[in-house]
Amino acid sequence: MVMSFRVSDLQMLLGFVGRSKSGLKHELVTRALQLVQFDCSPEVFKKIKELYETRYNKKGSEVAAPPAPHRAEALALHSSYERGGAVPRPLPAASIDYPALYGKYLNGLGRLPPKVAKPEVRLVKLPFYTTLDELLKPTELVPQNNEKLQESPCIFALTPRQVELIRNSRELQPGVKSVQVVLRICYTDTSSPQEDQYPPNIAVKVNHSYCSVPGYYPSNKPGVEPKRPCRPINLTHLMYLSAATNRITVTWGNYGKSYSVGLYLVRQMTSAELLQRLKTIGIKHPELCKALVKEKLRLDPDSEIATTGVRVSLICPLVKMRLSVPCRAETCAHLQCFDAVFYLQMNEKKPTWMCPVCDKPAPYDQLIIDGLLSKILTECEDADEIEYLVDGSWCPIRAEKERSCSPQCPILVLGECPWGKRGWEPLGEITEFQNGLCWKGPAGSSSPTPCCGQGHFPLSQVTPSPVQPGLGHFQEFRGSHSCSGHPHKEEFLPDISSGCGSHSLCAVPPSLVPNPSPALLEPL
Known part of the structure; x- marks a missing residue:
């Protein structure tokens, strides 16, 4: 139908849905086809049918019911071109009823590619949370009116398997299960995975009870706005662990920014579990670490400065104690390591995932354990610093001996x-x-x-x-x-x-x- 429309018909159709009516005919046809493909509501289809009947009302019954042989020949011609076969014998132009032909395929869209899915909001993966099920995909919070405070309800029910997982999970602390139903909120942005971000004046209500939301960090600096730790909100203790439906109501401040919420069934991990996983899959072989040292100290012919060695401290920069599990991020350019035990414990309390040496992002999935430095720690117990040499070897750097207690002058x-x-x-x-x-x-x-x-x-x-x-x-x-x-x-x-x-x-x-x-x- 759309392919047979005149320019005036196309302009009427596009004006009906509020689209631009300017441009050449092929541009108008393209807009109309996109309209039918992606947003063909009953009202739009009714308008198309109305324009089509108005356009061909003079033909009467011929247009409405063309001869069967002509229709069959037209369909055969159309399908033969689609299959890429040989060009069939051309039929007389009068024998092809184009309106009937394209009406058979809903304005010719039956041969267009399927509808393209709209990009979805994605949330970043959290090291301390392993996703088991997605209960509600990230859904945009749409304001219902012009009020500043908005409410969005959500109703869902847990499956028997999910209920069993929660009940049989161990307790991280009294009343807190390791398997949880958590609510995550982020900006509505499909360009990249989003970090958790709370909207202003957020409040979460689960089955007639309000859930606690993390508060703000206190700020001692004048004029600095306090920050809030945006973490997944645990709803498990307020939910019905049965086949009954649960109602969640999110209240937020509508101040121009768009937010999306999602519900997930997760398993919360501890720093000890993450450390054990890192020791299992994240140890870098000593020979690879040695090759990295050689690469760092390799002579650059374009440089006038030759580096003969680099010192590495065996003291953790976080806690000023001797390293036990030396690690760093693969993206870090330095050889200095920090202690994985304390790094994971600190991020468990306040997740920042920033390298304490270079102050650059050091996420969990990029952490490695330095196998060479781990070996050095076992072999060198009486030194707090070592020096890597150009050949990949190392030597300890011990502190100067204290001055002798003997008198320096005669009595x-x-x-x-x-x-x-x-x-x-x-x-x-x-x-x-x-x-x-x-x-x-x-x-x-x-x-x-x-x-x-x-x-x-x-x-x-x-x-x-x-x-x-x-x-x-x-x-x-x-x-x-x-x-x-x-x-x-x-x-x-x-x-x-x-x-x-x-x-x-x-x-x-x-x-x-x-x-x-x-x-x-x-x-x-």
Whole structure:
């Protein structure tokens, strides 16, 4: 029918459905054929029939019921051209009833390709969720009016097999099954797989009860909008685990963006299960890792800088602990690894899937375990860093040994302290030891004992006492007096008039404080 329409008929048809009426005849015919193929509603078909009858009403019964031989010949001619056979003997033009011919195939569309399916919204795969069944394909949330808050209901029922899977699944925690019915929401975009994204003011109601939706992360930065973790929403605990129908109502804010929702039966995985799966299928052979090291360190003839080695830390950048399961993403350009155990645990709590080394995406399906570095960790237990060489070999880099505790300078006698006065012990020697002062004690005594006063400090740091000039004194609190030449603090009331009280001959004369006299400095 459409093929026999005049330009005016085609324009009337396209204007009836609100399509463009401008253009040449072949363009109008193309639009009309596409209209019938993809959007042939009963109203459109009725309009086509009306235009066709108006166009050929003058022919009367001849058009409505053409002679049977002519119809058969026309169909035979049409089918013979389709089969690609030899061109049949041409029939007289008057013997072919073209309106009847194309009306037989609904305006000639019976020979057009089948209807092309509309692209569907796809959601990204989540490592911690294995999809078992698709209960509801992603369906667009269509607003029903101009209100800001919209509601979209959904009714479905679980099959006996699905109910059995949920009931027999293990519990991840009290009241939370590993097999769940989850609701996922994303933008309505068919160009690429979409990540979960909640619309504003979202609320989910399951069988007369509202389901909790993840809240926003708190933000400590002023002026920064808090973010919300958009995860699958678990509906299992509010559903009827039977043949009864479940009603889900999604409330969302209509602010211009289009969203789609989908329902899935999934099995939630743990970080330990993902780690075990990674160890099973994700280990890269040590020889392949060695070849990668050689490739990284290969001499570039166009570069003036030659790399002779690259250092790799054996400390995880996430937790600052020694690596146990070294891994990285295949897309990463670095050799540095992070610990798979902590990486999976962190993404289980807050999924970001970003490499902690280069800050680029490192999704689970691109993670590999470095077999070469795993071998190095077992062979090198006393180093925290290694260096890869150009031939693929490696060598440990150990920390420098700590400085020896032995003194770096000879022990010198700085002065004497009159311990024999007033019933005190015999004289001792104040010596410099490891850049500090100590009391050696009388002859025949054991190793030096550090002084408790300012005698711990080098001579240049000892401030002369305002009471009695010498190596220096200080008064910590009333009734207590410390001398820089003695190992113990003795409680007494000092005699200010006589200087240091009972320690009137204490320590070294004032002349030795800034520049000690060589006569009093002699080796032990």
